[in-house]
Amino acid sequence: MAEQARRMRRAGRCLIYVAAAGYGKSTTLETLCADGAGTYWTAEALLARPYRDPRTAGARVVVDDLCALPGPAQRQLARDLAELPAEVELWLAARRPLDPGFYSALPGTAVERGAADLALSLDQVARVLREEHGIVDAEPAVRVYDVTAGWPALVQFAGEALGRHGVGSEELLAALTEPGTPAASWIGEQVLAEQPEDAAVLMDAAVTLGPLPEALCIGLADAGLLDTGVPAGPLQSLRWLRRAGLLVAGAGGAPRLVPAVSAVLGQRRRAGCAGTGVRSDAFVDFAAGWYSGNGHPLAAAALLHRAGRPAQCAAVLAEHGDRMLAAGGGEQVVRLLRAIPDAERSFAVRLVHGDALRMTGDAAGALRVFAPLLEDPARCGDAGLRWRAAMVHYMRGEYATALELCTPPADAGRTVDDVLLLACRAGALMMLGRSADSAAVAADALRCADGGGDDRAKAAAHIAAALGAVGARRDEHLAAALEAAQRAGDVVTVVRVLVNRAEGLIRDARYPEALRVAARAVATAEHSCPPGLLVAALSNAGDALLRLGRYDEAERHFERVVAVSHRAGLSRAASGLWGIAEVRRQLGRREQSRTAFEEAVEAARAVDDTQVLVPALAGLTRVLLDGPDPDLAAARRAAEEAERAAPRILLPLALVAAGWVAFAEGVLPVAQQRAAAAVTAARASRRADCLANALELVAAVGTDTGGAVAALREAEAIWRAAGALPAADRALVLLGRVPGADGAQRSAAKAAARRLMDLGVPAIDGTRLPASEDGSTPVRMRVLGGFEVFVDGRPVPLPAWRSRQARSLVKILVARRGRPVARLELRELLWPDDEPHRTAHRLSVLLSVVRTVLDPARRWPTDHHVRADLAGISLDPGHVAVDVEELLSDAAHAALLIRTGDRAHAREVLVELDELYRGDAFSDEPYEQWADGLREEARAVWLRALRDLAGLSRAAGDLDQAVTYLVRLLAIDAYDETVHRNLVEVLVRAGRHGEARRAFDRWCQAMRSIDAPVPTARVLAGRA
Structure with missing residues (x-):
């Protein structure tokens, strides 16, 4: 809104919205006055009181429904508005043409915004359906957009029909426009009844004609076949209907009626309520001839069909069928051919019919048409x-x-x-x-x-x-x-080129440009191309969005790939399944990702699609290797199959997968060989993305720290140049993990980790990213030292949970670490004294309460934090930060750093781990067996960290700090002989002999109390 105001001030003082009812003009104007900065008038109010009001000076005047004023009143209003101070903004709206004198009397230059500026885009339609009507599938949004052309009020009617009444997307147009339906009544009363008589005449002609180019309207008027009753002929009416939003751009840019409006007019004509009935032969002959001679053969065929002339329609299809299909008219051609008798179907018509069925996704129907022709010896060649x-x-x-x-x-x-x-x-x-x-x-x-x-x-x-x-x-x-x-005017081939161009840009790692090309391909293919091309365009767009870190949008595109493939009977769902799996892998949803990868592999195998099979096997390999319990055997089988199936251009992906398997198995020479081969293959095939992935493997398996740093820096540069910022941040995080990384690298790694977590990425190479305390993770849970939940940085108060069982449910899910818990098991844990069949509803209520607590503003999908499916209920670790998970992750990272010799970095991580351990996990549930496993694991990890800190401090010469850690360990376990020995040795080495003697005496006393061997005093002399 602010941007519109700036544009208005640059262009002139006055902005006028001109559009039919339901385009959101009043809502827009009312919003301008919501903060009290303007004065809102309606036409009725203006007729009742003076136009000028001193309170409007220095602010804005908003006038709605101007067309309700008679012509003289409109002109008077314009003159009165011209007298307001120059700084006053004028915002006006009308749903019908205004008096010509109104514009000439306005102050300065008026800027007009029409229906095209107010209509919703396809993405906006999808958002409305999802957020206001609960329709999450992307396919209905396309149908709604087709039927309504983004008309906001009609989108709402469509959403109600789809969501509340359960109408299928294919039946949507009929459900909206049948007489008596809310949408049909609204169109009749609020839209059609508001149009001037000349516009109504032109709309009635449009129902018969289809597209309405200006030249056709002029030709019909000059021939005396179309009279709108206005001196300027039909052009004035045509231009008004376009401004109002009743005519929108159709195929080839020619204006057409919004389909829902056209359907209502057609219903009225059939009911005898409006319209002129069947047009004259002269009208049909002129229009059909004009269409055929001016690049609109499909419109000619459709007009002949409506006029009941099948033979002439068939002749047009035979002559121009390929051109119609190339322009994207497959669905219309199929509908026309249904009315062509077999006797009128020549060989050329049958070819067009089969090709049209293919382009509309009816592969089986196309084969039924082609099969007898292929069996005909005279035709089969x-x-x-x-x-x-x-x-x-x-x-x-x-x-x-x-x-x-x-x-x-x-x-x-x-x-x-x-x-x-x-x-x-x-x-x-x-x-x-x-x-x-x-x-x-x-x-x-x-x-x-x-x-x-x-x-x-x-x-x-x-x-x-x-x-x-x-x-x-x-x-x-x-x-x-x-x-x-x-x-050639071949829209379908244009989309094929765009699809191939986008694929090439993705291979070249030019993702922003690839997305622009793919989005153009999708927009064109939605209405003009075979479903196979739409699937390819959606796959490309999803792939580019995935690389750019726009994960939600990417997953919606991939879901549409699967939906379109299944609906059209195509064996092309594999690419969509791969994309869904890859999105989930990057977001840490390991089990969901594995399932989708396995489905993608199966689908790709079924049609021998190596272009999807190899990436799917490579992705499956990584998923099988991630997590606390890697499946090495399955990962090895997947990587070996990928390597066998990979063509040259995909070989780097397979080699990288095989390298990660070898690395996980501890066969370092094989891993290094595969990494080097992957780099060579990627450079040879000019696959920048594969090269970056191979370089990350090189860094992981190499023994030279300098080489690892160089490889990761090159990978980061490739990803950043490609626009793949999440991948670039992943490389930065890996750089921060390299042994010997300096402070700057560690700082950059932490910043990159925060950015990745903001995107929902919880881990890299199976190691969780450290969640920060700065609120970047909206939902955080503490179970160490007591249970507490924070949402957007604020603790959740006890009354918000409504019951103890709701908190217990969350604790149990945390204890299971993201693994699904069966509903029956949960009911038995939460209500052990009740019959399980009586507690199913209670569990559903608890689940609803928990989801509300974790997302009070309902910003996320229902299963964003807590998932519920056939396997059970689980906490999504990718969207919830849990302190005990961070502790276990930090411990694994520290262990890796110690093994690789980076003791200084390991010590820093262990210090943070010690600070994180505020007490035992689930200390407020000391007797619950479901908490024992995670509680003992966390405690063992913490004690191991204290021992490592003591050893690292001792090795670094920080003896006082080593003593502190050893004393703390003895306070926890007074009978740990190794800790006693280390404490005495450190005190002796520090020259603190009195403290060493007292520590030795305590050691001896502890050993006697448990009948263990007592140490000798030689340790006090520095000898074991």
């Missing part, structure tokens, strides 16, 4: 038939079948279909890992395309050639393909 049928199998991930169909005949020529067949063959070969064969076939396709001169063929051939090219050569092929596709 037709190149156009074979590449179209092959593309169906390609879309389903059946690359071997597609390759068989794309075998070129011996007498292959240079027709467009011949080139498209070769291009499809090259793609199938590449997906099967036969990159050299693919490059040879793509070269043949290029030679044929250059000889033929057809832009569609050139685009396909250059895309095929780009599959096996790298670097600048690949970019050249894609640029040539894009130019050819744009010249």
